[in-house]
Structures are given as C-alpha cells and as structure tokens.
Amino acid sequence: MVVDGLKWMFLIIGTTIGAGYASGREIWQFFGHESGLAILIFSVLFTISCFVVLTISYQEKTENYSVVLARLMGPRFSKGYDVLIIVYLFTTTGIMIAGGGAALEYFHVPFTAGILFMCALLFIVSIRGVKGLTGLNSFLMPVLIISLILTLTVYFRLNADFSFSNWVSQRNWASSFTFTSLNLLPLVAVLSTTGTQIKHRGEIWIASIGSGSILGSVSFLYNESLLAAAEDIMLYEIPLFALLESYPHSVTAFMAVLLWTAIFTTAASGLHGLSTRLRSMLDMPSWLLAVLLLCLMLPVTELGFSRLISLLYPIYGILNLYLLVVVLIHPFFLSKRL
Template identity: 25%
Template sequence: MSKNGASVFKIAAAYIGTVVGAGFATGQEIFQFFSQFGFPGLAGLFAATVLFIVFGYMIMEAGQRLHAHSHFEIIHYACGPVLGAALDYIITFFLFGALSVMIAGTGALFAQHLHMPAVLGNGVMAAFTAITVLSGIHGVINSISFVVPFLLAAVFLTGILAMLQVPPDLFAAAPAGSGSGLVTNWPLAAVLYVSYNILLSLAVLGPLGANVREKKTLLAGAFWGGLGLGAGGAMIYLALSGHLAELGGVELPMVYLAAKISFPCQILYTVVLVAEVYTTAVGSLYGFVARITKNRHPASKTAATLCTAAAAFCAGRAGFANLVGFLYPVIGYSGIILLAGLADIYLWRKK
C-alpha cells in the first residue's frame, strides 16, 4: 500500500477476493441459494449486489473512523456491548468455519479434477495460507488483489462457453431438495447470502478501511467490488441454468461445466479456482488470528496462525457441500444482526 492507502482497484479486489472463495467460484453457493428459485433467483442476485455495495461501504467507512484492527471494533460500534459481544464470538467461530470450508474445497478439487488425494489438497492450502498470513496485512491484501482478475476472467470465459454449448434456461429451477432447507424464498436468500459474506469480509474490510484516507476511494471500491460480485454471480447463475437437472449431486458445478467444455478448460478453471480459494482462506485465517491475539505479543500470533491452520485442516475433512449447505445459512441468520446495526447507525444514529 502507498502512504495514501489502498487504491480503488485493491479495495474492490480485496472485497471480491474475501467473498469469492470455494463456495462462490465453484458455483455451489449460487446453486444452493438462488438456482432453486428459478427466474426469481436473478432478482435475488440483483438485490444482493445492491446490498454488497451499501454494506461494504458502511463497513470500510466504519473501519476508517474507528481505526479498526479486526472485526471487534466494528461490531461493538454497530451492535453495542451485549449483542456485539455475542456476535464477536459468532464471527470468530465463522472465520474458522470459513477457513475449514476453503480447505475442504481444495481437497474436493484435488480429488475430483486433479485425481490426487484430497488430503494433499487440504494440506497444501493450509500451509500456503499460514505462510501468507504470517507476512501481515500488506501480504494479505496484495495476494488477494493479484488473484481476483484471473478468477473473474475464468468465470466469464467458462460461463460464456458453457452457454454456447447449452443455452441458459431462465425459468429452470434446481430439483427439489438441491438447495439448503434453511433458505425458503429469494428475498431471504439475498439477505442471508450477503450477511454471511459480509461477516467473512469484515475481518479484512475493517482494517483495510483504516488504511484509506478518502471516503470517496472507499465508496468507489465498494461500488466496483459489489458490482463485480453481482456480475460474477449472474454469470454463474446463467451458466448453471441450462444444466440444473445434472447438478444435484455435483460438489463443484462450475468445474463440472468446464470439464464438459474441454479438458484444458477444466484444468485452467481448477488452477484459477484453487488460487481464489486461497485468497478467501487467507482472509479468514488473518481475521481469526487478529481477533484471538488482540494486543498480544507477535510470537503468540505466529503460534496461533500455525495452530489454527492445523485445526482447520482437520475440520476441512468433513466435506465441502455439507459445510456450505449448513454452516453458511446458519451464520447468515446471525449476520442479519450486524446488517441491522449498521443500517441503524447510518440511517438514524449517525450525526
């Protein structure tokens, strides 16, 4: 970062990168949250895009004002001491859970599409994530902003090629039972989708906002970040819509479509996807360690980073789709508390 803080590009890329991990880029999140509703799912994605822009800016602006070092300062500011304390524990737990999901997703990629042991993928992701987090916040932001353009390019290229093979069916809905039973309609899906992703990105966006001087830079970064998330989500939705009957038991829908296009496309998407899963794992591990080692000696942060990565490696053996289908909606309901607190501050309490 420069002395004036992060650029609009780095802010937008960091925002996108902390959200588009294993769940988003594989298509599993879009499939479970929006594809089950058919055409109204697109309305849900549009609503989610607007919410990403609004709440992304709120979090970064709060981080700037509070000089946030982790999510702790922002949730206490938005939710007060009682709800803030409860949400603090939930977010900290979720950061570990999200890290486990990323590690599980890497294992699934290695097993299904690179024909390597899942445990090898789990171990590689845990190791590289820990090494990056040990380099500090600058290493985290730089690693995320580098990978994001390649991920979005891969999503759009694969999506377009898939739609050229099989045209999108805007009115198709995923087979009954494919989505999470905790998400019952598209407006709720939009809110839950944003709320749990906001909880995940909070760990990076808060400290990032503290490193930016001008609010207009934060606003532009939030706008382009939210728009990028919405555009990528819409492309995945459209690409999947022509194949929904085939995807009920598929853990990695977008990689499945890439494999149907060609073997080189499958390998390319898999490699880019592993890199993007890595960026979200980095954000999750950084946020978790920053919170549990608040105001402690740097040596304790090193030990916490290594121990947390090892524990997430073990938890990631539970399986990818199971974690996305259960953990994310549950945390999404908790995240509504934070969204409500932020909205209350910016609409009524802010002076």
C-alpha cells in the same frame, strides 16, 4: 486514490469469492430458479454493507473488528457477535481448506495431501499480514474474474435460455438477505483490519460500488448457467465442473487452478481476520497462532466440502440477519458524522 480503491475492491472480492462461491455450490444453495431479482437486491445490499464497514473502519482507524462491531450494535450485542465471528471464521476457513483439497483432486492429488499443501501456503501468507493478502488478491482476482466471466458467458450463450419477462413474478427475492448476511461476517472481520491504511474516502466508494457491481453480475451469470445444467449438478462435488464437462481438458484444468486460487485467497482472508482478533486477546507470536489455528482446523475438513456448505451456510445466513439489519440502518446515523 483509484489504485488504492481497486486494491480494497479486490480484497473484498477475494474475501467473498471462495470455495462456496467460485465452485457454484454457494450460489446454487441460495439462488436457483426465479432468482434474478434476488441477485439484483444482493448487489445493492452488498454495496451498502461494504461502504458502511469501510467507513467505520476508516473513521476509527481500526486494526480488528471489535471496534466496528461496537459501533454498529453497542457493547452488549457486539460481544455475542464477536464470539459468532470467531466461530464463523474458524469453521469457514476449514471449509475453504476442504474445498482446496477437493479442487486439487481433479489433478489426482490425494485429498489429505492437498489440504496439507494449502495449510503450508496459508502459513506463509499469514506471516506477511494484510500487505501480503492485498498483494495476493490484486494479482489473482483480475485473472479469476475475467476467466470466470468468459467461461460462464460461453456456456450461457450456448445453453441458457433467459427472459426478462418473468422478473415481476419471481418468488426467491428473500434469499438475497440471507446470502448477503452470510457474506457479511467475513467482510466485517477482514475490512476492519484496513482502517489505518485507507487514506481517502474516495477509496471506499470505489471499493464498495466496484465490488457490488462485479459480484452481482457474476452471480447472475453463474446462476443462469447453473440452471441450464441443473440435471448434472448433483453428480459433481463442485458444480463448476458440470459446466466445464464439454470444454477441452486444458480449459477445465486452467479453471480448476483458478478455482483453487479463489478458495485459497478466501481461506487466507479468514485466517487473517481470525488471527488479528485473537492476537488482541492472546499473548502469542503471529506464526505460532497461525500454526495452532491451522492444526485445529484440520479435523473440520474431514466432514467434506459440500456437506459443510449445505449444513453451515444456511445457519450462518439466518444468524447474521440481525447484523445485516444493523448495517443497513447505520447510514442514517452515519450521515450525521460525514
């Protein structure tokens, strides 16, 4: 039970820590100054959201998100959000591919070549389905999390100046709702494919609490570190590199590799969630569907990584607020069935 719970926990973290999050661009977009309380609220909201989605998926033995959406908001509204999720997964997976190309530019790999390389690997993982995805996340996520925490901790201790005395007067707490709602759609899409593989309800508790606690802690540490480097962030496409400016080249290169893996795992999660939904609607082999989707995503990557995040993420965060409200009130109805 514990091993399986950790497996789902790493799937959740791998789905959330992508191009926007791992690079720092997403955290800087939503948080920033006076955001300690907002990040704490996000951690709680994220934990509840994961628990609700996984529980519905476990009860209904789902293989894609359509049944979960119908349980949450009824057949009428679920159809509208079904379309929104398809558009969201399509565009954000394109953002991840663009982020992968941007990360490889650190190693002097041309942007286009980096994108094509990422698409080839995404095609291979998509053929293996959810087993390939969970295996990938179980291997990569612990390394990424530990390395990111160590890097941020060192930078935080040397550069940041934080005090708990200003938490009461913080005014950015509302961003916790839009940040959670932004990350909710990929969670619904990906976690809804696990319903037939969850064997015990204890796995849900481990995955939900573990992922919420880890992401909340890393988000807080990341945000405080970015605040200390606020003057340099605008000079970088990827804010993480602003924090790594004073590190040895070997450390920066290692973190660039880890950043790319985070981007890749989120892109793989998005492509998997999109493919499983479309396969229930289209009579098409999985490999052909993956090729078609990747080809259609290539034009999206031309808009650039930071531009896509600054334009689309706030819009999706607002549009998903209704889904977040529905998820948060669902436990009151869910408790009657447990």
